[in-house]
Amino acid sequence: VVVQARGHWWDLTQAAAQDPEDGGAIRCDLDGWLRAGRLQAAVLDALLDRADRAGRLAALRCEGPPKAVALPVRPGKIICIGRNYAAHAQETGHTPPKEPIFFAKAPSACIADGEPVLVQAEWGQIDHEAELAVVIGRRARDVAAAAAQDYIAGYTLLNDVTAREMQQTDIERGHPWFRSKSLDTFCPMGPVLVLPDEMPWPVEVDISLTVNGAVRQESNTRQFLFTIPEVLAYVTRFLTLEPGDVIATGTPEGIGPVRPGDTMEVRIPEIGVLRTPVAAR
Numbered sequence: 366v367v368v369q370a371r372g373h374w375w376d377l378t379q380a381a382a383q384d385p386e387d388g389g390a391i392r393c394d395l396d397g398w399l400r401a402g403r404l405q406a407a408v409l410d411a412l413l414d415r416a417d418r419a420g421r422l423a424a425l426r427c428e429g430p431p432k433a434v435a436l437p438v439r440p441g442k443i444i445c446i447g448r449n450y451a452a453h454a455q456e457t458g459h460t461p462p463k464e465p466i467f468f469a470k471a472p473s474a475c476i477a478d479g480e481p482v483l484v485q486a487e488w489g490q491i492d493h494e495a496e497l498a499v500v501i502g503r504r505a506r507d508v509a510a511a512a513a514q515d516y517i518a519g520y521t522l523l524n525d526v527t528a529r530e531m532q533q534t535d536i537e538r539g540h541p542w543f544r545s546k547s548l549d550t551f552c553p554m555g556p557v558l559v560l561p562d563e564m565p566w567p568v569e570v571d572i573s574l575t576v577n578g579a580v581r582q583e584s585n586t587r588q589f590l591f592t593i594p595e596v597l598a599y600v601t602r603f604l605t606l607e608p609g610d611v612i613a614t615g616t617p618e619g620i621g622p623v624r625p626g627d628t629m630e631v632r633i634p635e636i637g638v639l640r641t642p643v644a645a646r
């Protein structure tokens with residue numbers, strides 16, 4: 366576990382292992398820290414403060430994030446919100462929904478920053494969908510919108526890659542569209558988890574997606590039809606969210622096709638860039 370804070374990157378696994386007051390999960394990965402409720406600015410700050418007082422801080426500095434590709438979290442489930450921007454609902458021929466629409470994406474589809482989305486010609490058109498992802502930090506059921514922030518571990522970027530023709534065919538047949546959203550590699554996620562104290566609240570941030578450097582999607586999450594608290598309150602009326610679960614908050618207008626050889630980049634300045642090449646499977 367490494368964290369960017371105070372202008373540098375720090376090795377928190379080492380910090381915890383050396384800390385006499387920290388009885389925590391020394392060998393845990395980021396997922397383990399999240400599930401143990403330790404991914405909080407106050408906990409991480411206290412670790413660094415105690416290392417500083419003990420003269421151990423300088424040794425904890427690292428050059429940057431780990432070189433190995435890694436997911437910020439391994440979700441138990443991924444809940445996607447459909448048509449959460451009015452302009453995107455309109456571009457797909459729908460009227461903006463009166464209440465949130467949600468569906469699932471298989472966690473086995475997740476890939477890390479830099480890994481390729483793999484496509485097959487017979488799947489037809491493959492579309493990008495830039496989304497802000499909310500990572501759940503506490504077990505959540507019947508959450509009041511006013512308390513929603515207490516259940517959020519942090520934020521990351523997600524590309525809700527979709528086999529559009531497969532989705533349309535399945536909808537026309539009256540079938541679920543799960544497979545078109547859940548093909549292996551169709552859920553790039555990352556590159557980092559940003560804690561809530563480093564994001565504005567309400568979360569109103571610029572979001573964009575480029576293909577080979579050309580802007581395809583550009584919006585701001587203040588355009589959400591349903592805010593993050595409203596979505597959390599709505600979803601948890603029906604099912605329990607667990608630590609590590611991910612809510613993909615919907616995509617703005619400008620979705621479009623990608624082909625092998627293309628490179629997609631999802632960008633939210635407060636989080637970073639999620640870079641995903643497309644290749645033939």
Ligand code: MG
Nearest residue numbers: 494525615616
């Ligand atoms: Mg989507």
